[in-house]
Amino acid sequence: MLQTLKSLPRCCPAATRHLSSLRQCDVAIVGGGVIGASVALHLAAAGLGEKRVVVFESDASYARASAPRSAGGIRQQFSLPVNVALSLYGIDFLKQGLKKLCQGVDVDADVQFKEHGYLLLATPEGEAVLRENNAVQHAAGASWIRLMDPGELNTRFSWLCTDGVALGSFGESNEGYFDPWALLQAMRKAAMARGVEFIEQPVKGFSMSGGRIEGLHLGDGATVHAGTVVNAAGAFGGKMVQMCGDVTPLPVVPRKRCMFMFHVGQEASSDGHFPRPTDDTPLTIDSSGAYFRSEGSRGRFLCGVAPRPEDDHDCEDYEAVDFVDHELFEEVIWPALAERAPALEAIKLESSWAGLYEYNTLDQNGVVGWHPDVPNLMIACGFSGHGLQQAPGVGCAVAELLSLGGYKSIDLSILGYDRICRNEPVLERGIY
Numbered sequence: 436m437l438q439t440l441k442s443l444p445r446c447c448p449a450a451t452r453h454l455s456s457l458r459q460c461d462v463a464i465v466g467g468g469v470i471g472a473s474v475a476l477h478l479a480a481a482g483l484g485e486k487r488v489v490v491f492e493s494d495a496s497y498a499r500a501s502a503p504r505s506a507g508g509i510r511q512q513f514s515l516p517v518n519v520a521l522s523l524y525g526i527d528f529l530k531q532g533l534k535k536l537c538q539g540v541d542v543d544a545d546v547q548f549k550e551h552g553y554l555l556l557a558t559p560e561g562e563a564v565l566r567e568n569n570a571v572q573h574a575a576g577a578s579w580i581r582l583m584d585p586g587e588l589n590t591r592f593s594w595l596c597t598d599g600v601a602l603g604s605f606g607e608s609n610e611g612y613f614d615p616w617a618l619l620q621a622m623r624k625a626a627m628a629r630g631v632e633f634i635e636q637p638v639k640g641f642s643m644s645g646g647r648i649e650g651l652h653l654g655d656g657a658t659v660h661a662g663t664v665v666n667a668a669g670a671f672g673g674k675m676v677q678m679c680g681d682v683t684p685l686p687v688v689p690r691k692r693c694m695f696m697f698h699v700g701q702e703a704s705s706d707g708h709f710p711r712p713t714d715d716t717p718l719t720i721d722s723s724g725a726y727f728r729s730e731g732s733r734g735r736f737l738c739g740v741a742p743r744p745e746d747d748h749d750c751e752d753y754e755a756v757d758f759v760d761h762e763l764f765e766e767v768i769w770p771a772l773a774e775r776a777p778a779l780e781a782i783k784l785e786s787s788w789a790g791l792y793e794y795n796t797l798d799q800n801g802v803v804g805w806h807p808d809v810p811n812l813m814i815a816c817g818f819s820g821h822g823l824q825q826a827p828g829v830g831c832a833v834a835e836l837l838s839l840g841g842y843k844s845i846d847l848s849i850l851g852y853d854r855i856c857r858n859e860p861v862l863e864r865g866i867y
Contacts, residue, residue, distance in 0.1 A: 457632070460487040462837065463651055463661035465638050465675055467492025469502045469615065469823055470815050471667035472622040473830025479629035480536055481838045488630070489659070491651065493637035499753060501669055502615040502823045504694065504790030506728065506737055508718045509824035510553040510610045511577035514568045514864040517849050518800070518821065519575040521828035524845055526609045528827035533621055542624040548613040551729070552606040552717035554592070556775070557865070559601040561722060564865035569604060579608045594712040594776050595719075605717065612718055612728060615823055622830075638668075641678045647811045648679065665813045665833065670791040672802075672816030682808035683856055687817040690794040691750040692739065695764050697782040699734040704777035711778040712736065724867050725771035727779075735785070740768050741867070750791065759787045795819050798860030803829060804836070804851035813837065814852060 462478065464471045467490045475490050497503060509529065511522045529548050537544040557565040565582070572580045582604055585597040591605070627633060634653075642650035642658065650658045668675045670689035676682065703710050711734060718728040727738035741747065742763060750756055764784065773780045795802065795817035806812040815833050818825055832847045842848065849861055 457487075457489065457634070457659060458657075459660045460489040460632075461662045462486065462488045462665065463659065463663070464488070464490040464665040464667055465651070466490075466667035466669055466672075466816075467495070467623065467633055468497070468500050468667065468669055469619050469622070469826040470669065470818070470829055471665070472619055472626060473826040474665055474667060474815060474833045475626040475631045475830075476536060476622045476629070477830040477834035478837060479626050479631050481834050483630050487632070489632045489634055489661075490626075491634050491636055491638050491653070493635070493654070495633065495635040497616075497619065499756070499790070500619075501790050501792065502619055502826075504788055505615055505820075505823055506694065506718065506726070506739065507612040507615045507823065508553065508610075508728070509548075509613065510606055510718070511572055511575070512553050512555055512568065512580055512604055512606060512610070513866055514564075514571055515800070515849075515861065516571060516575050517845075517847060518825070518863065519572055519577055520845050521825040521847075523576055524828035524831060525824050525826070529613060529618070532827065533618070533625075537621055537625045540625045540628040542621050542628075543617065544621050546613040546617040546621070549611045549715070550608060551611045551715045552608075553604075553610045554606075554717040554719040555604040556600050556720065556722050557602045557604070558599055558722045561865055562601040565602050565604050568865060577606075577609070580604060580606050580610075592712075594710050594716075594778055596709060596775055596777055598774075600722070610717075618823075618826075638675070643680055646809060648809060661811075663811050663813060663837065665815055665837075667815045669816055669822070670793040672793060672814070676806065676812075676814075679806075679809050679812065682806065683852070685802060685806075685814060685817070686796040686855060687802070688749045688794050688796060689751055690747055690792045691756050691760075691789050692741070692792045692820070693759050693763055693787060693789045694737060694739045695768065695784060695787045696730060696735060696737050697784045699736065699779060699782050701778060701781055705780060706777070709777040712776050719775070720867055721771050721775050723767075723771040725768045726867070727772055727776075736779075738764075738768050738772060740771070743767075756789055756791060759789050761787065792820055793817055793822060797855060797858070798862050800861050800863065801825060801829065801850050802852060802855065803832060803847045804853075807852055807856055
């Protein structure tokens, strides 16, 4: 069973150092979550030589980290080829790549991937976009994503009510969900085994010289000089750029997202026509934006939805983050899910939690590449809910930029900072 928030271990690997004694490094990665850990692991796999790579993470327990609080999904169902490519790399990494990079390391590389798929549902108004997206996905190599009409959906998913649904898109393989904590810990331990250092210290500021970052000021008062800095600070990536002074800002802010776990005790809807969703229910995204998936067995499910735009505010206060919006569940999620899966009319809410979301206000896509005004600052954040599944590919791409000077495996040029300077968003279509 995938781990829930309550069951996450709260210990950090012994190799994480709590007090900083170093004074200089070649590459400083700010943020030790899934993006930072992936960058570190891919850099180490490329061969560090004499280079010193250090990851600075403010909390090695990851008690408030975004990834372990997420739904843990991975899909290739995007409208932008670059995002399809990132998730193609990601699924290969989950199935094979991580195990290869963890060879010889005392770590469990099994991320408990459940290949149950994603199911996206479209109304008649959204049908054309879903078809266009499917053509993009197939052209990028994700040939296993199948379009299904309402009759096919009813046959495949007997629990599904297709009223108002014109078309569905289902990933028959290579999509599903996994344990974010297992991925994070495997990448961290493998990176440390290959020579990367993890320091449990927050970065409070930068020393600048000639437009470059010269030093990182840590929470314990120490200053560490760095040749290159990677901003993998997630929801606080925008603040990291602000610390550089009067430079082009990064439009990444923290937003709150809530998750809910519920149990369905009944075997069918009240009218007996729709059975309870199965234990291998795909991560199903309704046209309303509400989503749910099975969680283990015995009728448990996870669900969520993005807040209404007027309620979606920047959230930097952790006390506010810890407050779960139960009205969102009662008024938005539950009615939508009960309409789409009538057996969910009667459920028992078992637990709930909230976490931070690194929201790119320009276009809700990641930003990867050098900062135009700070030549030794590499950006890798702003993935707006897709960071977990894109972390392996982003780590590979950033490592190639740093070690080779350009992209080799995945070209992420379209996600570069120049689009921010030009105020030209790169938008997904029909994708939540």
